[in-house]
Amino acid sequence: MLAALIPTWVLYALVIQWKKSRIEKIGDPALVMLLISDYSAKKFSLKFILFNIAFVLAAIALANPRTPQGNTNVKRNGIDVIIALDVSKSMLAEDVRPNRLDRAKQFITKLIDKLSDDRIGIVVFAGRAYLQMPLTYDHAAAKMYLSSATTDVVPTQGTIIGDALKMSYAAFNSKEKKYKSIILISDGEDHDETAENITAALAEEGVMVNTVGIGSTEGAPIRDAATGDIKRNAEGHPVITRLNEMALKNIAAKGNGIYQLFTNAEEVSTAMDVQLKSMGQRSITETSMINYQNFFPWFLAAALLMLLTDFFMPEKKSETVAVKATTQKPDDAKLKAGVAILLLICCGMFVPATVFAQNANSLIKKGNEEYSKNQYEAAAGSYRKAVEKNKTNETAQYNLGNALYKAGKTDEALDSYDAAIASSKFPVDKGGAWYNKGVAWQNNKKLPECIEAYKNALKLNPADEDARLNLQKALQHQKKEQQPKEKKDQQKKDNQKQQQQNDQQPKPQPSKMTKREAEEKLKALLQQEKKLQDRLRKVDAAAPDKPEKDW
Secondary structure, three states, X not given: OHHHHHHHHHHHHHHHHHHHHHHHHHOOHXXXXXXXXXXXXXXXXXXXXXXXXXXXXXXXXXXXXXXXXXXXXXXXEEOEEEEEEEOOHHHHOOOOOOOHHHHHHHHHHHHHHHOOOOEEEEEEEOOOEEEEEEEEOOHHHHHHHHHOOOOOOOOOOOOOHHHHXXXXXXXXXXXXXXXXXXXXXXXXXXXXXXXXXXXXXXXXXXXXXXXXXXOOOOOEEOEOOOOOOEOEOOXXXXXXXXXXXXXXXXXXXXXXXXXXXXXXXXXXXXXXXXXXXXXXXXXXXXXXXXXXXXXXXXXXXXXXXXXXXXXXXXXXXXXXXXXXXXXXXXXXXXXXXXXXXXXXXXXXXXXXXXXXXXXXXXXHHHHHHHHHOOOHHHHHHHHXXXXXXXXXXXXXXXXXXXXXXXXXXXXXXXXXXXXXXXXXXXXXXXXXXXXXXXXXXXXXXXXXXXXXXXXXXXXXXXXXXXXXXXXXXXXXXXXXXXXXXXXXXXXHHHHHHHHHHHHHOOOOXXXXXXXXXXXHHHHXXXXXXXXXXXXXXXXXXXXXXXXXXXX
């Protein structure tokens, strides 16, 4: 930024050179100097220097120099909580809509909001367990890591609860014997038998193990997220995954904790919060450097002082006694104008912006009152006036879109939502605008557009359950519309294939084989069939009773 001073110095040198050349062209140098005897070259240079000093001070103020005032101690009362989340493919079962994994993540998000003073860590597990996030007070980071937990983060499939418990314990401070808890969230379809023994050992180390079961005892098939097909076992039958409540209850009992069947995210998170608070809490003092002393106001004030001095300093020399008879000095007139300009600058910096914001806010308030009375056309008019005053007012744009949609002007509403998205600074606000666009598209039977809008809303706000459910409904509706067309196309292909086979089928020729030859041929074929069946029975006897699970 200071590099901008270079052009000003170049311009100053050019002005000095221009003045000298003009003096030489006017005429006799002595006469010219007499005519400009009241001009002060020193004051002209001083004004230029003051302007440069003001520019440098303003640049320093913009850089916001500051120094830390000292360390601030923040006291917290809490415990350490490791959340062990099952991300095996069985968590994609849809007996809990939209699926078990999404509902589990919704529960964890609400639980994190309740554990404001506790340290939180995340372990994900399937066939193996991994520490997704170590213990931290940064709950925003915890939600970010949670949103990336999918069935793809663990390459080895299966459900090994024992490994998840071991990894969770390793994340704790081994020196402490209490104030530690593990929350295991799974469908309980454990593929090993060590979980209960490990839980008992953890309880002796002062770790409380609580469990949350998610799913249904009736079970549901597993749908592949990539292909949409139902998962099948080696025999070709659909795999049905069921909630194993008994296993999760036994783990909770061994770990001195409680078992909760997932019914509602808010209800289960509240019950789990009460259970964790019953453990007692330890006092922790954190040292954080959060307060600073800012110096930019001083530099800004000094820059303003330099500019005022430069503005009021004349380029003429001081007046002599001979000019006292004048009724008003030129410098006095300049002072009055300068004060007026300064007042206008100050007023322009603060008053118009405040009045402008108040006018826009009053219009939005008026529009809200009209909207609540179902006067959508009038509300749209008030919001539109607020937008005209400030086109970047995201609240006005957002509310205008809602009013226009209610008034039946869907196309205009979509334009307003686009403007709100462009003006929004926060992902949650943008996600809300995308959600409303999806609703508008869906009610207009434009499924591809509404599906894309709901996806954008979920990318910006993964916790938006309404967007998730609406997206599920839109996808199901789209699939129903596509099925008749796909079935008709497949039937047409099958008919064409059958016709082609009939055309290519050779005509039968009269048999040249005698009856005896035919009987011998049939006898040989039966003998070969018997040998093949004997060989298959031997292979079946050598095969294991249970195929390896990968869900």
